[in-house]
Amino acid sequence: MLYKQDMPSLSVVMPSMNEEETIRICIQKAQTIFKNYGIEGEIIVADNSSDRTAEIAASMGAKVIGPIKGYGNAYLKGLAEAKGDYIAIADADNTYDLLELDKFLDPLMAGEADFIMGTRLKGEIKKGAMPWLHQYIGNPILTAMLNFLFKTKISDAHCGMRAFTKESLEKMNLKTHGMELASEMIIEAARCGLRIKEVPITYYSRKAPSKLRSFQDGWRHVRFMMLYRPGPFLYIPGAFVFVLGFLITASLLLTENAAYNRLHSFILGSMLLIIGGQILATGGYMKTYGLIHGMYRDEKAGKKLLSYHSLERELLGGSLILALGLVIGLKVAYTWVISGYGSLKEVESAVISMVLAAVGLQLIFSAVFVSVMLLEVDTDW
The missing domain is CATH 3.90.550.10 (Spore Coat Polysaccharide Biosynthesis Protein SpsA; Chain A)
Structure with missing residues (x-):
């Protein structure tokens, strides 16, 4: 001593x-x-x-x-x-x-x-x-x-x-x-x-x-x-779930009648797509919060990602995906009407419409939420 x-x-x-x-x-x-x-x-x-x-x-x-x-x-x-x-x-x-x-x-x-x-x-x-x-x-x-x-x-x-x-x-x-x-x-x-x-x-x-x-x-x-490391908690799991859902859904769509005959797998893949998108969006929210409150050091990539123009592109992308989903949904509704409101074999189109609409809305709401968080922050990001 x-x-x-x-x-x-x-x-x-x-x-x-x-x-x-x-x-x-x-x-x-x-x-x-x-x-x-x-x-x-x-x-x-x-x-x-x-x-x-x-x-x-x-x-x-x-x-x-x-x-x-x-x-x-x-x-x-x-x-x-x-x-x-x-x-x-x-x-x-x-x-x-x-x-x-x-x-x-x-x-x-x-x-x-x-x-x-x-x-x-x-x-x-x-x-x-x-x-x-x-x-x-x-x-x-x-x-x-x-x-x-x-x-x-x-x-x-x-x-x-x-x-x-x-x-x-x-x-x-x-x-x-x-x-x-x-x-x-x-x-x-x-x-x-x-x-x-x-x-x-x-x-x-x-x-x-x-x-x-x-x-x-x-x-x-x-x-x-x-909050400090959203990647291992949210980005990586979210990306894994999203890609897995995409692969399941795409493989069934590329096989004739597979989506209809294996309906449960098709719905599972669609759910994983939506859930993966939500997890990734949550990671984006946490990253934004951390950037706003100065919790990261030298995060140029993150700041660029949150720039005003990036948010505009997210809004545009979400709107296009949502519009595509609505078009496919309207097509299903039209087919149902002209068939006399009877049973339809439009499972693939209906589920795809739902997934596109959900993902598109998620992108739009994410862009809006992030832009609100950035209201009092330097917009030169």
Whole structure:
């Protein structure tokens, strides 16, 4: 451990919500770290409590800001106030032992890394500290997804004890307001090329009831990764379903009477075409949202795709497909009328008409929706 004088200052940021039982010990531990390292430090408590948490924290010299609603908001506000050259974050419930901050600070101060993650899964998890669903299913799956999508190599993506340099914080474009900030921070660190290192830590059980909501919070992380990387979640599956539907439908149409004799396969292929188109459109919506909110770096291709002229072409294409579907549908209706409203062997034409109309409308509505999202954005895209 380092004990040198004139060390750069350290900021410890803690979000809190009704942690009056543990806030005192957390602040004491942080102050012990300041003393051990011989540095000037500050403790920032981003609070949204209805109990005495804020009062206790302020009485111990911490800077209390709030009330701030939302996990991500608390960190964004707290980090904005941090003045230290090094910044550490941890929950105020004493599940993370702030006396272990030396494991984070030493490699940062030695210049060995820019961003330090704690890992509970390679450290010690005390009995009752983490539900088995989180420890063996949720956390490993979400961590694996993040590693695959963003080329990281971490073992515990949702560990809340972390530390990084002030310079690294300024490089990361952190925006999210909820629990997904934990994922965003890692994604941004990887995208900025920060040197990420993991250190094993001990995880303790909470005294107060947990505020985590397993499935809701898990979905928020998945949704955020989907927003950053719509390809594996939407574009690739959507394209696969669409092409599969096209191949099934086209093969039956090219075989005489096959569509009529194999009606169920023909309907399946048509359904896959429509579903694939909807999945691809959803990917387009998410990509547009990400571009508008600056979530991608150097996305020239995406911006070009969303240009006004591209949207005009999408409207034109959708209108032509819809018109073709309506023409085929009118032909079926006309045949039905002149046959005396009797039974028809126009299954192929009727289904094709339905598919073309659905795909055409999807393109039109997609173009309209995207153009509405881009109303307040620079139209020179």
